[in-house]
Amino acid sequence: MVSTPAIVIAAPASGSGKTTVATGLIGALRRAGHRVAPFKVGPDYIDPGYHGVAAGRPGRNLDPVLVGAERVLPLYLHGSRDCDIAVVEGVMGLFDGRIDEHNTAPVAEGSTAQIAGMLGAPVILVVDARGHSQSLAALLHGFATFDSGIRLGGVILNRVGSERHEQVLRAACARVGLPVLGALPRLAELEVPSRHLGLIPAVEHGAAALSAVGAMTDLVAAHIDLAAVAALAASHASGLPWDAEAEIRTATGVLASGAAGSILDAWPIGDVRPIGDMRPTGDARPIGDVWPVGDARPVGDARSIGQTAADVIAQSDPAQLRRSAIGDRQRGALPANATPDDRADGPVIAVAGGAAFTFGYAEHRELLTAAGAQVAIFDPLHDELPIGTAGLVLPGGFPEEHAAQLAANLSLLSAVADQARRGMPVHAECAGLLYLTRSLDGHTMAGVVDADAEFGPRLTLGYRDAVALTDSPLWQTGERVRGHEFHRTRLIRPATASPAWAWRAPTGETVREGAVPNNVHASYLHTHPAGNPTAIQRFVTAAARHATTHAGV
Structure with missing residues (x-):
């Protein structure tokens, strides 16, 4: 199967605004006529709800920790079928993943960098511009050279304070040879209420979630070069798409043979350390990475949301729902x-x-x-x-x-x-x-x-x-x-x-x-x-x- 080209939206740290950019890009690319496949790195139950509203199809997760690395590409091929571009939102900072002192891999397991490398997709780094000036060049140089297996394709400046601030930051990006694909101003109206586990899910936030997705789409469409983003997308993923029926046939054979059912039988009992030091607050915060791993929530119930996310999905991809x-x-x-x-x-x-x-x-x-x-x-x-x-x-x-x-x-x-x-x-x-x-x-x-x-x-x-x-x-x-x-x-x-x-x-x-x-x-x-x-x-x-x-x- 020919792989759908992808872009990976990452950041130096959580709270940089990846969800704003990713959701807005999904919506803006769809508005421009693209069939967009939305993905989220990690065991997130909330972001893909917003992604699904923007894309008109279910948001999905890519998590090698929970599904096994061998399933990531098949799941990607399955979720991006019939699409012409995929937007993959990362988790935490680009190189953050499962904390494991015994891991000798070049990048952390479950990190955005790992997924970008597996897909062969370029990374767009979203930088929270607040507090940054010329020294941004040094930060970008570090992220661009830290791992030669990761291709940093460009930068999106978020929460830019003024035209002069944007000029200084663009010069810093040019100094290290990274193109600026867009600059988003600080806008308080994009704030979505959060609570103890992060943002309130789209299905609970109701019509306000639809409004927020629309505002993110408008913001990105006005301030990001969509043509440049689409031209940057790439992926070398190949093979057979994940197939639920094939998985069940294999599982049935495992059960008939009397073998253990888990693909993880050889694993030792592991540690309980969190994959990051993220402590969400209950305050209203800009929509974005306010929790480290918080998707894949289904997005539909008629009594939870006015025009529901499920309605949007049903209207956009009825064949998927019939399957x-x-x-x-x-x-x-x-x-x-x-x-x-x-x-x-x-x-x-x-x-x-x-x-x-x-x-x-x-x-x-x-x-x-x-x-x-x-x-x-x-x-x-x-x-x-x-x-x-x-x-x-x-x-x-x-x-x-x-x-x-x-x-x-x-x-x-x-x-x-x-x-x-x-x-x-x-x-x-x-x-x-x-x-x-x-x-x-x-x-x-x-x-x-x-x-x-x-x-x-x-x-x-x-x-x-x-x-x-x-x-x-x-x-x-x-x-x-x-x-x-x-x-x-x-x-x-x-x-x-x-x-x-x-x-x-x-x-x-x-x-x-x-x-x-x-x-x-x-x-x-x-x-x-x-x-x-x-x-x-x-x-x-x-x-x-x-x-x-x-x-x-």
Whole structure:
């Protein structure tokens, strides 16, 4: 397959404005007639929501830590299919990635530099111009020469104070031979409210998110040379695109052979260090990198956003949505509280969506569908379980922001608790774990997990090399998986029986986390389904088994 040319948007440090530039470029290039594929480096659940609004197609992630380096190029080819340019937003600073003192690779694992090198794509460096003058030349010289495998193609100056300031900075760039592709003025109206985990997601920020994306698009279109950016794009990625059905066929073969399901079996239990020293604040801050890893949130629920991001995606790429069985109610994909149609006869997997459950990866729905599931989206804020539900996915999100409304939906809480007791497979990550506890910040939850939850004093953040401690519908005891934590809540007096995971902290102590009551797997750990297709196949198989022995909801 011929690779779609790409540009990588990076920066010297977080907070430089990469998200403003990347989202604005996606929107401006699309407005100019380009079919743009949006990507984000790392396990980010928020930026791709804004990318998706700008591009009119789902934002996707490129994360070699969670999916394995061998899957990055196939996932890129899959996500950029039928596009003529890709915009890849980096994570933190250009060379920042997973902190691992034992890593001997030229660049940090999971860094923007690693992804740029794998794609063979040029890097555009976004520099926060505040406080910079002639010395910017020295900074740029360092970034341009630090790693010969990375091609720095140009600079975008952000938050420029005046015409004179811009002239000085352009001269500094010229001194080291780097073209300036644009200069953005400081504009307070581009600020988007944030909270403890970074920016408020597009799906929650509603019509204001659409307005912000429009403003970013206007800003970039007015101040950045789009033709020069498009001419710079390149990629040497080649091979076969990632294919969910092929992954499931391989996973089925692994299960039939009796081998362990994880591609990471040889890994030791790793460290729990965060991949950066980022501490998001709750203040309104310029839209950009206000958290190190915070996407891939799905972007659609009719009651969360006026003209929803899902509407935009549906209008722009209906074929992509038809290829996937997931969708929100207005797209007609297995409506909540309705009997599934005749398009498939596999088990119904209910996936929580809406404003409280927005963390997820586009590949999750594709793998579930490839494994034979009918995927039904529902909103726990006010919906019931879809009719015929045989398996439940409760992804991450911000339930602490909606605890009272979640608690008010007593019939759903009761149904979830009842189905869990009856052995229905449940996969709950982070927000899903909180929903299954007895209470969240004093509000009654489902009571499936023997613990209470509350908003905590500090952010927990970082990659984890985890080993499964208890058999579940997804993993077998002893399987090793890479995941990611990203939360500021904590469990109070959690039960110690049947923990989900263990990993080793830098201090040497073993951390045990999560819970596996009955057929429920609940944990703070986020995993990437593309890196764990066997777990997805196991889950759908368990749901099918449950459907044959129970009458459903």
